[in-house]
Amino acid sequence: MSSFSYKQSVPSEWVDYNGHMNDAEYNRAFSLATDAFIDWIGLDEKGREQYQYTMFTLETHTCYLKEMHEGADFNVSARVLDFDAKRIHLFLEMHNADGEVAATLEEMLMGIDQNEGRPAPFPEEVANNMKAEYEKTSDQEQPKQVGRTIGIRRK
Template sequence: MTSYEFTHQVPSEWVDYNGHMNDAEYNRAFSLATDAFIDFIGLDEAAREKYGYTMFTLETHTCYLKEMHEGDTFHITARVLNYDAKRVHLFLSMFNEEGKLVSTQEEMLMGIDQNEGRPAPFPASITQSIQTMYEQTKTEEQPKQVGRQIGL
């Protein structure tokens, strides 16, 4: 399995009255990247139909580190921090064209049996993809944004 990367450009409708990418649009970008990640691990539209299985986002935490502007290209990478039979703890990093980290999103995803409408273990092939991604980075230091709490 090759490494995952999602690339996009900031469209004009994502820019707010401050002249930079609106905070909601960072979340849209991460959502699009998460959908692409789900496809990347083998749970694309055909597999979702075949298995009657999908993934839901349970929780997210976004950190905004640098501004993005109209027309800026960004790349989002994904790292599996941990997983179990039904959940993936995912960390997404957004980089600008210069390779500088501009935003991060930590996510918890849950596998869902669409026929039952409830959490269920991943299909075996999906578990294998998730495990492969996890194994590639499990010994790396965790990003400093992981597990952050909001407070004064």
């Protein structure tokens, strides 16, 4: 399993009129965790400057599984499901204090050359770090939320 972890508590301003964390705030938490993961693999502020390289989000899919309330601690883990020279297929799980999965986010990220403003291959160190993260979980079964589509199931 990845040793990456992003920890936080639900601030009061993230709680909506239903008394739990608003859906947009789950996505904010996942976005903050994604940024932390990108830092983790070598594209922190120093890496972005050194390589003149950054990451853009192309697509996301969020599943809301458990309510999170004000002050509740949570932990987000990240798993590289797949990658190529320029893209990362990333899966994030938000766990509550009891270790239950509260939400998931599946996303596709694209590496961007900041000078060109176009997709470009990952810097070698970043690619190596990503490959190492991928290999930690590549033999595990895919989470059931991966690849889901939205639609009404008919009998």
